[in-house]
Amino acid sequence: MISLPVIPLLPDLQKRRINEMNPQDKDIRSVLSIKHFIFNSITFERIGFRNDSQELPTSFSVNVEKQGENNYIVTLDVNVEKKGEFKTDISISGYCEIDDNHPQLDTILRVNAPAILFPYVRAQLSLLTAQPEMSPIVLPVVNFQKIYEHSKENAAEN
Numbered sequence: 001m002i003s004l005p006v007i008p009l010l011p012d013l014q015k016r017r018i019n020e021m022n023p024q025d026k027d028i029r030s031v032l033s034i035k036h037f038i039f040n041s042i043t044f045e046r047i048g049f050r051n052d053s054q055e056l057p058t059s060f061s062v063n064v065e066k067q068g069e070n071n072y073i074v075t076l077d078v079n080v081e082k083k084g085e086f087k088t089d090i091s092i093s094g095y096c097e098i099d100d101n102h103p104q105l106d107t108i109l110r111v112n113a114p115a116i117l118f119p120y121v122r123a124q125l126s127l128l129t130a131q132p133e134m135s136p137i138v139l140p141v142v143n144f145q146k147i148y149e150h151s152k153e154n155a156a157e158n
Contacts, residue, residue: 032108033097034116040075040091042124048084050133057081058139060147064109072096074113078121080137088128090121110151111144118142 063075075093094117098108122139130136 030112031098031102032112032116034094034113035097036095037117037120038093039120039124040093041089042091042128043087043089044128045087047086050135051082051085053083053085055083056137057083060114060142062110062114062144062147064106064113067095070097070100072098072109072113074109074117076114076117076121078118078125078139080125080139082137085134086129088125090124092117092121107148111148115142115144118144 057080059079061077063077065073065075067073072095073093074096075091077089077091079087079089081087094113096109096113098105102108126136126138
């Protein structure tokens with residue numbers, strides 16, 4: 001049996017071992033809870049045959065809609081086009097719960113929630129493009145914090 005050292009944690013948790021932690025502990029639980037997520041729409045338009053172009057213009061949009069006390073729908077839309085080969089639009093929504101008074105509410109809903117939803121979009125795109133006469137597409141990991149900062153800068157300029 002191999003004995004592993006205790007991983008340093010937050011000061012109030014340092015005396016507890018990882019295997020003693022319970023996901024229900026308030027100290028380690030996320031302030032954001034995604035209760036459900038669904039694909040709203042998945043469209044795929046085949047334009048032509050496989051090409052070796054490495055260009056893959058991709059756009060993202062995030063929409064947040066309040067649904068009641070502490071409840072929000074976060075929708076992530078991803079559009080990908082490989083010129084001359086295909087276009088696809090994938091829309092996914094997460095039904096989120098978070099305290100309306102959280103000091104970082106907007107950031108969590110526009111950064112963390114899309115970051116949780118995005119791997120499902122990546123997987124769906126890989127499935128869609130793993131077809132005859134196509135090269136499977138695996139989108140790179142996306143920094144939603146940078147997208148959020150960029151959108152705030154653009155809003156401030158306008």
